[in-house]
Amino acid sequence: MKLLDRFFQAHNIAWLLTILMGTAIAINFFRYSSALFENEARLDFEAQVLPRYALLSTTIEKIDLRLNSLAGFIGASPETTEKSFQRFASQLGGVQKQIEYCWISARPKNTLSTHDRTKSECNFFSPIKTSQVFLEGTPRALLSVPIYGEGTAKGFAIAALPLHALLSTNTSTTGIQEFLVLMDTSRNHIQSYTIDENKIVPVSSTELGPDSKRLTFPIKRIGAFDFVYTAKSLDTGTAWFSYGSQSLSFLVWALFFAMALYIRAILSQRNKVRSEVKIRTEELSQFAYRASHDLKSPLSTVGGLVRFAQQDAKDGNTLELDKNLQKIGAQVKRLETLVSDILLLAMSDVDSGSNELVDLQQLIGLTVSNNAESAKAKGVEIRIEPMNLPRIEASNVRLVQIMDNLVNNAIKYADTIKEEPYISLAGTDRNKHIELRVSDNGIGIEEQDRQTMFGIFKRFHPAHAPGNGLGLSIVQRHIEMLNATIVVESRVGSGTTFIITLPKSTRINT
Amino acid sequence: MKIKSILVVDDGEDDRYIVRRQLSQIEPEWEIFEASHGKDAIDFLTDFDQKRLEYADKFPPTLILLDINMPVMDGFEFLEQFDELRKDQQYESVVLAMISSSNRDEDRQKAEAYPFVKGFIEKWPDSSDDLKAQIDQIV
Numbered sequence: 001m002k003l004l005d006r007f008f009q010a011h012n013i014a015w016l017l018t019i020l021m022g023t024a025i026a027i028n029f030f031r032y033s034s035a036l037f038e039n040e041a042r043l044d045f046e047a048q049v050l051p052r053y054a055l056l057s058t059t060i061e062k063i064d065l066r067l068n069s070l071a072g073f074i075g076a077s078p079e080t081t082e083k084s085f086q087r088f089a090s091q092l093g094g095v096q097k098q099i100e101y102c103w104i105s106a107r108p109k110n111t112l113s114t115h116d117r118t119k120s121e122c123n124f125f126s127p128i129k130t131s132q133v134f135l136e137g138t139p140r141a142l143l144s145v146p147i148y149g150e151g152t153a154k155g156f157a158i159a160a161l162p163l164h165a166l167l168s169t170n171t172s173t174t175g176i177q178e179f180l181v182l183m184d185t186s187r188n189h190i191q192s193y194t195i196d197e198n199k200i201v202p203v204s205s206t207e208l209g210p211d212s213k214r215l216t217f218p219i220k221r222i223g224a225f226d227f228v229y230t231a232k233s234l235d236t237g238t239a240w241f242s243y244g245s246q247s248l249s250f251l252v253w254a255l256f257f258a259m260a261l262y263i264r265a266i267l268s269q270r271n272k273v274r275s276e277v278k279i280r281t282e283e284l285s286q287f288a289y290r291a292s293h294d295l296k297s298p299l300s301t302v303g304g305l306v307r308f309a310q311q312d313a314k315d316g317n318t319l320e321l322d323k324n325l326q327k328i329g330a331q332v333k334r335l336e337t338l339v340s341d342i343l344l345l346a347m348s349d350v351d352s353g354s355n356e357l358v359d360l361q362q363l364i365g366l367t368v369s370n371n372a373e374s375a376k377a378k379g380v381e382i383r384i385e386p387m388n389l390p391r392i393e394a395s396n397v398r399l400v401q402i403m404d405n406l407v408n409n410a411i412k413y414a415d416t417i418k419e420e421p422y423i424s425l426a427g428t429d430r431n432k433h434i435e436l437r438v439s440d441n442g443i444g445i446e447e448q449d450r451q452t453m454f455g456i457f458k459r460f461h462p463a464h465a466p467g468n469g470l471g472l473s474i475v476q477r478h479i480e481m482l483n484a485t486i487v488v489e490s491r492v493g494s495g496t497t498f499i500i501t502l503p504k505s506t507r508i509n510t
Numbered sequence: 511m512k513i514k515s516i517l518v519v520d521d522g523e524d525d526r527y528i529v530r531r532q533l534s535q536i537e538p539e540w541e542i543f544e545a546s547h548g549k550d551a552i553d554f555l556t557d558f559d560q561k562r563l564e565y566a567d568k569f570p571p572t573l574i575l576l577d578i579n580m581p582v583m584d585g586f587e588f589l590e591q592f593d594e595l596r597k598d599q600q601y602e603s604v605v606l607a608m609i610s611s612s613n614r615d616e617d618r619q620k621a622e623a624y625p626f627v628k629g630f631i632e633k634w635p636d637s638s639d640d641l642k643a644q645i646d647q648i649v
Binding site for chain 2: 305
């Protein structure tokens with residue numbers, strides 16, 4: 001358990017570090033990328049936009065002058081007034097037209113618009129340099145928007161801010177929406193308008209957030225509105241947001257998401273570990289119960305038999321006494337075997353780490369000679385098929401126990417009714433691994449039993465032969481520790497074959 | 511109730527020997543039946559009429575001494591099956607007692623949940639007198 005705790009803690013810390021690193025990287029990415037955008041927009045603006053705006057600015061100044069001077073003309077002769085007005089009006093009209101129709105567009109090049117034809121007239125506005133920025137998974141337009149202002153524009157904050165202060169869309173509309181946006185920096189107020197049947201209609205107004213960048217230049221009044229610029233959104237459903245909060249909210253979302261993933265991963269890992277622990281605890285308690293019972297039982301039997309032996313001795317009943325003493329002896333032997341098998345089972349789980357170069361043919365030969373006597377006693381023939389096996393690196397002890405157990409079982413469950421009961425041992429070199437086969441023509445194993453046969457204390461034919469049901473569990477553990485596999489094929493009445501697949505190098509687990 | 515016969519269900523040959531010897535010391539007249547696991551016991555108990563012919567009033571056994579840990583069909587599985595069998599009135603009089611080297615409370619409770627299980631004998635009583643005392647309590 002302690003080991004588990006330690007692992008868990010270390011794991012935790014690793015995750016924490018990862019998430020912190022991830023956050024740091026994310027923050028820096030944003031800073032860097034936004035700086036990139038800013039830079040790009042700034043350069044763009046300075047190089048292209050400013051000069052044009054200087055021009056527009058001058059034109060509007062002229063109009064302004066005209067307007068002022070117009071006032072002076074009023075009162076002069078109606079003719080001059082009218083001419084002045086006309087001239088002013090046409091100038092104004094021209095600019096208005098420019099402004100009105102000359103959309104600063106974030107449209108991709110392949111989109112057609114009715115306004116395209118007026119682009120040629122639109123020389124006061126630079127084409128928007130746009131880059132698509134993906135935030136929160138949906139494309140946004142990053143617009144570098146020229147800003148009209150008196151003299152040199154002091155800001156291009158817009159450019160660095162995806163859609164900041166440029167667009168507000170009516171979320172119920174689909175497709176590309178065109179808006180007029182007016183910015184009144186003195187009031188820190190954005191008023192957006194839309195064109196509706198050639199009329200300018202207010203849409204919404206939003207205050208700039210504390211993090212938003214401000215435009216710091218005054219705006220010229222032209223006619224009824226403080227006109228600055230227009231912009232168009234590629235993506236509908238975008239709301240106003242300021243740069244700071246946008247990136248921050250993204251960061252928060254990213255962090256939240258990452259945290260959620262992390263927590264989920266941690267929880268599922270913890271659950272997995274917990275359920276594994278639960279299963280192991282169950283297994284252990286099952287084993288403890290069975291083992292203790294199987295140890296207690298022969299002891300209680302011996303107790304009973306001893307009392308009888310005492311009685312028989314007292315009564316002078318030597319025949320019965322002798323029988324009872326033999327029974328006691330057999331029970332004690334059973335107990336001894338069980339204890340040693342329980343120890344074997346416990347040890348089979350332990351990674352002793354010792355490997356040697358094993359000669360499999362020799363090993364098989366040894367197994368056969370170990371079991372020769374009991375095989376002969378039961379009339380079972382053991383055959384060794386010719387084989388050509390290389391030496392492999394593995395735990396000799398484990399292999400010996402596996403082979404011994406399987407051969408022992410084969411003898412126990414041999415079908416003595418058959419004329420020639422036999423056990424056959426074969427081995428094949430299959431390049432990447434070695435295949436060992438232990439076959440017999442014994443009583444066979446039922447299909448449902450094949451599922452549970454490797455479990456502890458599983459016995460299916462208690463009358464047929466003695467045993468404590470631990471043999472195959474020990475085999476199973478050894479197989480696992482050798483990184484090998486074992487498969488059983490059997491037919492009741494015909495016989496059984498165990499197929500063991502041994503990797504040539506079993507470095508991993510032994 | 512007067513005991514005429516006892517069925518001992520236990521997978522240990524030596525254990526069956528112990529019971530048999532002790533029981534015959536208590537009362538040599540008792541007929542002792544043996545079964546090595548639950549299934550054998552059920553098989554023995556079914557087919558009432560046939561067995562009646564063979565053993566007369568010694569069938570069904572007055573008392574069944576039942577071990578818990580047995581292969582093929584263990585004690586609890588036997589109890590389940592016997593519960594079914596008992597729906598046939600002819601088996602109603604049969605009394606059961608568990609015999610086990612296990613003294614776990616949960617085993618006790620599980621067994622005594624059945625109304626026909628009247629006792630729990632721990633292997634093995636020191637003497638036949640001891641066993642007699644326990645059996646007297648049960649039957």
